Amino acid sequence: KAGVTQTPRYLIKTRGQQVTLSCSPISGHRSVSWYQQTPGQGLQFLFEYFSETQRNKGNFPGRFSGRQFSNSRSEMNVSTLELGDSALYLCASSFQGRDEKLFFGSGTQLSVL
Amino acid sequence: GESVGLHLPTLSVQEGDNSIINCAYSNSASDYFIWYKQESGKGPQFIIDIRSNMDKRQGQRVTVLLNKTVKHLSLQIAATQPGDSAVYFCAENRGLPDSSYKLIFGSGTRLLVRP
Numbered sequence: 001k002a003g004v005t006q007t008p009r010y011l012i013k014t015r016g017q018q019v020t021l022s023c024s025p026i027s028g029h030r031s032v033s034w035y036q037q038t039p040g041q042g043l044q045f046l047f048e049y050f051s052e053t054q055r056n057k058g059n060f061p062g063r064f065s066g067r068q069f070s071n072s073r074s075e076m077n078v079s080t081l082e083l084g085d086s087a088l089y090l091c092a093s094s095f096q097g098r099d100e101k102l103f104f105g106s107g108t109q110l111s112v113l
Numbered sequence: 114g115e116s117v118g119l120h121l122p123t124l125s126v127q128e129g130d131n132s133i134i135n136c137a138y139s140n141s142a143s144d145y146f147i148w149y150k151q152e153s154g155k156g157p158q159f160i161i162d163i164r165s166n167m168d169k170r171q172g173q174r175v176t177v178l179l180n181k182t183v184k185h186l187s188l189q190i191a192a193t194q195p196g197d198s199a200v201y202f203c204a205e206n207r208g209l210p211d212s213s214y215k216l217i218f219g220s221g222t223r224l225l226v227r228p
Contacts, residue, residue, distance in 0.1 A: 004156075029147035033214050042216035043157075044200065055213035090156050099145045099164065104156035 002027065004105035005093050012111045018079040021108045025072050025093030031055075031076040033102065034066060037088040046089075049074055050097055079112075086112045120177070123223040132190040136203030141184060143205035147199045147216070148177055148188045152199045158189070158203075191222075198226045 005024040036047040040047050045058040049068035066076040071096050072093075078085055088107040094100045126132045138146070144165040147158035149167040161172045163179050163186075170177050176189040186203050200223050 022144055031214055033216075035216075035218075043204075043216075045215050045217070048208075048214045050213070055210060056215045058215070092156075092214075094214060097208065097214050099206070099212075101159050101162060102147065102214060102216065103159055104149075106154075106156045 002081050004091055004093050004103055006089075006108050007106040008108060009106070010109045010111075012113060013081050014113050015081055018077065019081060019083050019110060020075055020077045021089055021091075021110075022025075022078075023074045023091030023093075023105060025074070026103060029093035029103075031070050031097045032068055032072060033052060033092045033094075034074070035063070035090040035092065035104075036060075036077050037090055037107070038086075043090070048097075059064050061094045081112045086110060092100065103111075121221055121223055123225060125225045125227060126193050128193060128195060130193055132188075132193045132197070132224060133176050134185040134188045134190075134201050134224065135220045136188075136222075138184050138186060138203065138205045138217075138219070139180070140205060140207055140217070143207055143217075145206040146177070146179060146186055147204045147206070148175075148186075149202045149204060149218075150197075150199045151221075152201065157202060193224075193226050195226045195228060198224055200224075 033048040048056040070076045090107045092104045094102045147162045148160040151157045163170045174191045178187045200221045203219045208215045
């Protein structure tokens with residue numbers, strides 16, 4: 001069974017631009033979460049989706065948004081990029097949600113110049 | 114965002130020895146915990162999980178211990194191998210009762226295995 005797939009693997013953008021990252025969960029998994037990883041702040045929760053609905057959200061500004069499609073694939077969008085948005089963005093999936101194993105993809109490394 | 118402040122302690126062990134990695138969590142209401150291993154350039158890899166109604170759980174070469182009284186979690190790796198070298202994170206789930214998932218990660222411990 002294929003793991004969590006994230007595209008693209010690397011991305012370079014400039015300040016003020018917007019970016020869309022894509023995630024395909026493990027087949028059959030309906031819960032998709034997004035996390036941001038930086039050297040300074042570690043791993044931080046962005047949001048979680050289940051059946052196309054956002055169930056939980058972390059403490060990030062409104063510039064960070066996401067969505068989930070009917071096939072459980074998910075995208076996250078960051079608008080008006082700032083230098084501090086440079087990070088590894090990780091997607092994770094589980095079958096239905098909490099108390100189940102959560103599996104991560106390899107991430108998208110975003111660099112904002 | 115919510116996260117433990119970043120300080121990455123390092124544990125150096127001899128190949129073949131046992132390793133113990135510790136983690137303190139903050140929310141006494143958290144009821145599900147996971148240990149992850151992250152190698153350079155990769156996403157976190159699931160190692161083992163434990164629910165709050167358990168004190169101990171064993172996997173292949175790994176054991177997780179949970180002490181709810183002092184809000185402490187530990188990961189024991191038996192017969193540590195060079196391939197175990199990585200950063201290890203504990204995470205607590207603070208999702209809502211509606212089954213949502215919201216992991217709060219610790220700052221991580223770097224494990225170095227000396228040949």
